[in-house]
Each structure stands twice: as C-alpha cells, then as structure tokens.
Amino acid sequence: MNLYQENHDLLAICKLAPVIPVLLVDETANAVPLAQALIAGGLRVIEVTLRTENAFDVIEVMAANTTEGIIGAGTLLSKEDVYAAKRAGASFGVSPGVTDQILSACAEVKLPLLPGAATPSEVMNLLSKGYSVQKFFPAQSNGGIAALKSIQGPMPDVSFCPTGGVTSTNALDYLSLENVVCVGGSWVAPKDKIKAADWQAITKLARHASALRKHSET
Numbered sequence: 001m002n003l004y005q006e007n008h009d010l011l012a013i014c015k016l017a018p019v020i021p022v023l024l025v026d027e028t029a030n031a032v033p034l035a036q037a038l039i040a041g042g043l044r045v046i047e048v049t050l051r052t053e054n055a056f057d058v059i060e061v062m063a064a065n066t067t068e069g070i071i072g073a074g075t076l077l078s079k080e081d082v083y084a085a086k087r088a089g090a091s092f093g094v095s096p097g098v099t100d101q102i103l104s105a106c107a108e109v110k111l112p113l114l115p116g117a118a119t120p121s122e123v124m125n126l127l128s129k130g131y132s133v134q135k136f137f138p139a140q141s142n143g144g145i146a147a148l149k150s151i152q153g154p155m156p157d158v159s160f161c162p163t164g165g166v167t168s169t170n171a172l173d174y175l176s177l178e179n180v181v182c183v184g185g186s187w188v189a190p191k192d193k194i195k196a197a198d199w200q201a202i203t204k205l206a207r208h209a210s211a212l213r214k215h216s217e218t
C-alpha cells in the first residue's frame, strides 16, 4: 500500500502558529471574513471541519480568497472526503482517527495529513507508516497532558497536535510539552461570535492565542 505523508510540509505547517483554529462555519458568506479575522490575529493555519453541509464551499472560498491562510479540511472520515477536500483546495487534511482508505487517498492526491491517534498502539501504527506528526484526539478526555507526557518516554519521535478540550486556559500547558508542536481548538472562533459577525472579537481571541508560545521558544 502506498501510504504517504509529506512530513516536512505537515510539520512546517504545524509550526506556523501555536494554535490551529477548528472551525464550524454554517454560512459560506462568513468564510472569508472569519479567516481574515483569524489571520489578522496571527493564526494562519485554519482547519475547517466537515460538519456542515457547506464545508467544502467554505474551504474553497477561504483557500481562494485568503492568500496568507493555510486552509485545511478537518473531520476526514472517508476517501471521498479526501478527494473533495483536495478538489476544494485544502492544503492539508485532519482526521480524528485513521483508516487505510484515508491514508491511501491522501497519498494518491498528495494531501499532507494530520492523522488522529488516541492510544500508544495507534501512535505506533501511524509511526510505523511514517506519520511522525499526529493529532492527539480527543486530547483532554483521553488523559490530556499526563497522557502525552507518558507517551513521550517510549515514543519521543512523535510530535502531537492535541485537539479536543484544549482551551485558552490549558493551551499553554500543552504547548510547554516537548512532544507538542501546536494545539487545535474551537475556542478562538466561538459560534456566537461567528453568528454575530463579531470579527473584532475573533481577532482578539486569535491574537491572544497566537501569543501563546512553547516555553522553549520564550
């Protein structure tokens, strides 16, 4: 099987900002102003989840209209999702877990993938296929910081993007771990602020998030 990850690309993307906003965008008209608000606050790498019917439209307009943004497709659950994400112009994909179908499809269309893992076996399985950057999901309910510290001992070569339950309160603690390259979270783009088109508030949240740095970088 032709499994594939542009590890260097993915790692480089993950290093662009400490936080990847995880977005649910119901209205396609909000896509560009939302992305611009996040980018203005210093968050260039954006994950659009496929949890809304218009998600691929959102990815398409964001990717086409925000030159500084690196727009990814989240919630990849099938090879069809991968193909559609690529067609929409996504620069990377994120999956909550992985299947061989998803890995193969990403390899086929050359979509850098941040694949999800939650257990040592899943981490090892992905690492054996060359995926050294992984999404730790669901982070907080899966042992959070303590679990990531425990995983680092035996598997120091894996870098994680913990997502799920990461907030402005605990993000810095996650980022201080040696095996955490960035975190993902929805707190920087709350549903009510998107609905109200309160882009200034989202820029402020993004600015705060982008100022979070790994301890080793401060």
Ligand code: 3PG
Binding pocket: 022, 049, 137, 163, 164, 165, 166, 184, 185, 186, 187
């Ligand atoms: C999700 O499942 O939507 C992402 O992991 C984000 O989780 P969060 O809403 O807890 O940040």
